[in-house]
Amino acid sequence: MAYGAVVPPLLEPCAPNPGRMRVKYPGLLLCAVASWLATACQEHERPSYLSHGVEAASTPVEFEQELEVPPPPFTEGAFPCSDCHDPAIPPNTKRREMKLAHTEIKLHHDAEHRWCLDCHSAENRDKLHLASGELIDFTESYKLCGQCHGDKARDWRAGVHGRRSGNWDGHKKYLLCVNCHNSHAPKFQPLKPLPPPIRPAPRTSS
Amino acid sequence: MSSCSSSTCSGRGCGASTTPDTACGSIASDATHDLAVEAASDTSAAASALEAAGVPGLDRRELLCVVAGCAAALTVSGCSDLTHSMYVRDRFRELTDGEKKEILARLEKEHSATYGKEVHVTDTPARPGVEFGYALDLSRCIGCRRCVYACVKENNQSRDPQVHWIRVLEMEKEKGVDFAHANPYYDAEQVPRPGHFYLPVACQQCENPSCVKSCPVGATWKEPDGIVVIDYDWCIGCRCCVSACPYGARHFNWADPKLSAEEMNPNTHYLGNRPRMKGVVEKCTFCIQRTRNGQYPACVEVCPVGARKFGDLRDANSEVRYVIEHKRVFVLKNELNTRPTFFYFFGL
Numbered sequence: 001m002a003y004g005a006v007v008p009p010l011l012e013p014c015a016p017n018p019g020r021m022r023v024k025y026p027g028l029l030l031c032a033v034a035s036w037l038a039t040a041c042q043e044h045e046r047p048s049y050l051s052h053g054v055e056a057a058s059t060p061v062e063f064e065q066e067l068e069v070p071p072p073p074f075t076e077g078a079f080p081c082s083d084c085h086d087p088a089i090p091p092n093t094k095r096r097e098m099k100l101a102h103t104e105i106k107l108h109h110d111a112e113h114r115w116c117l118d119c120h121s122a123e124n125r126d127k128l129h130l131a132s133g134e135l136i137d138f139t140e141s142y143k144l145c146g147q148c149h150g151d152k153a154r155d156w157r158a159g160v161h162g163r164r165s166g167n168w169d170g171h172k173k174y175l176l177c178v179n180c181h182n183s184h185a186p187k188f189q190p191l192k193p194l195p196p197p198i199r200p201a202p203r204t205s206s
Numbered sequence: 207m208s209s210c211s212s213s214t215c216s217g218r219g220c221g222a223s224t225t226p227d228t229a230c231g232s233i234a235s236d237a238t239h240d241l242a243v244e245a246a247s248d249t250s251a252a253a254s255a256l257e258a259a260g261v262p263g264l265d266r267r268e269l270l271c272v273v274a275g276c277a278a279a280l281t282v283s284g285c286s287d288l289t290h291s292m293y294v295r296d297r298f299r300e301l302t303d304g305e306k307k308e309i310l311a312r313l314e315k316e317h318s319a320t321y322g323k324e325v326h327v328t329d330t331p332a333r334p335g336v337e338f339g340y341a342l343d344l345s346r347c348i349g350c351r352r353c354v355y356a357c358v359k360e361n362n363q364s365r366d367p368q369v370h371w372i373r374v375l376e377m378e379k380e381k382g383v384d385f386a387h388a389n390p391y392y393d394a395e396q397v398p399r400p401g402h403f404y405l406p407v408a409c410q411q412c413e414n415p416s417c418v419k420s421c422p423v424g425a426t427w428k429e430p431d432g433i434v435v436i437d438y439d440w441c442i443g444c445r446c447c448v449s450a451c452p453y454g455a456r457h458f459n460w461a462d463p464k465l466s467a468e469e470m471n472p473n474t475h476y477l478g479n480r481p482r483m484k485g486v487v488e489k490c491t492f493c494i495q496r497t498r499n500g501q502y503p504a505c506v507e508v509c510p511v512g513a514r515k516f517g518d519l520r521d522a523n524s525e526v527r528y529v530i531e532h533k534r535v536f537v538l539k540n541e542l543n544t545r546p547t548f549f550y551f552f553g554l
Binding site: 170 | 500
């Protein structure tokens with residue numbers, strides 16, 4: 001298996017001067033550089049979440065399949081927001097404590113620096129907005145989360161952050177960030193564990 | 207077998223047959239063609255078997271009588287579905303497709319009758335070019351044991367006595383990975399408990415499995431896709447593998463496994479979750495009945511924190527490969543050179 005294989009070091013210390021490194025296999029190094037250049041110069045198809053001039057990750061992961069995500073877990077009756085937030089009434093963009101509505105929401109998500117309209121759009125109340133101002137649907141909220149939590153978004157895309165179901169060799173079902181994390185208090189909530197195993201019966205002397 | 211034969215004989219009165227030689231001859235020749243012998247002629251055959259057993263130095267004819275007697279006694283004693291595959295067969299890997307089919311059909315029939323629903327027993331082979339690997343994120347696992355019970359449900363483990371293929375160990379953060387002080391019996395209102403982390407252990411599907419080497423009869427082996435499997439029909443219950451496994455991943459059926467008909471998962475694999483019997487060893491098979499059909503194992507699908515990752519180690523785009531290439535990965539008891547294909551990692 002490759003994981004146990006011993007790879008000869010490409011560089012080794014020069015005998016007279018241990019501080020400097022001497023190329024042990026210059027041909028190998030050249031090949032490696034050439035192949036890296038070839039890869040780097042190729043036109044990578046940019047992942048759809050990089051739509052605003054963000055540089056591609058250093059190790060781009062290819063995503064062949066379309067992401068299938070379940071609908072976001074709205075509170076009963078909360079969506080569409082425009083049912084209550086009448087577009088005709090200009091929004092109050094002043095940061096303030098909510099006293100009339102949404103009092104159940106306690107923001108534990110960098111509350112010091114953040115409030116509703118940093119993520120929710122004031123122009124279209126049924127949408128979220130990215131830092132660029134682009135409006136997105138609630139079903140694409142992972143784009144919004146990924147703006148700050150880029151490492152998590154990258155792992156999530158690769159299927160490593162968060163649960164996957166479906167087929168390991170084919171169609172995989174993803175979950176939205178908000179299916180597991182409450183967007184207003186994203187720390188994963190503790191759970192009650194299922195019962196512990198039964199201890200083996202003590203040995204009886206016969 | 208022997209108990210069957212003797213009890214039948216004593217019940218029917220040995221020595222009733224006056225011409226044992228003649229009777230034996232005809233029955234023996236029948237038996238060679240067809241083991242399902244008429245019950246009427248069994249009496250004399252079984253009787254002569256006992257007689258023959260009492261005489262030292264059997265000749266060929268008498269030996270044939272003994273064989274025929276045993277077969278006949280089995281038929282009488284309720285083994286009405288006596289087939290060649292049940293008592294005389296080769297190792298599973300050496301069977302022809304036809305023989306396997308016969309065995310699977312018999313098992314399906316038996317289990318369907320036992321559990322009162324249609325049970326499927328397959329022997330889906332390993333996919334060429336696939337090698338399974340597993341990765342578990344220790345920085346995510348909260349020790350909720352959802353995986354343990356999903357596994358029990360999927361793999362038809364005995365509910366009483368309890369058999370769990372996954373054991374979640376609670377460890378203290380201060381001590382690090384320390385098996386000596388790990389606690390599998392923790393119970394709490396909420397997990398994770400402060401100052402603790404959780405390390406679920408099941409079969410590590412080693413590349414160099416000590417359990418396989420320790421088996422004296424070759425009842426357990428490593429499949430081409432990396433899954434270490436057990437043929438429950440070949441296992442003699444010696445438990446050498448249980449003591450050889452450094453991960454405590456093998457479990458012995460000390461009593462008849464109890465599994466209710468409602469809870470029984472009817473989609474089974476011969477080398478995986480088909481119902482087991484008393485006296486055999488069982489263990490995690492990466493949900494062989496699911497993964498060989500392309501599905502994720504049950505524990506991966508149930509994990510509420512998404513700590514469990516599964517895929518093909520030879521596929522560069524698989525989740526396990528991403529983990530191995532991008533995360534801090536380790537294996538349990540690396541110093542033993544068992545080379546697990548079950549990796550633990552820190553996703554944070």
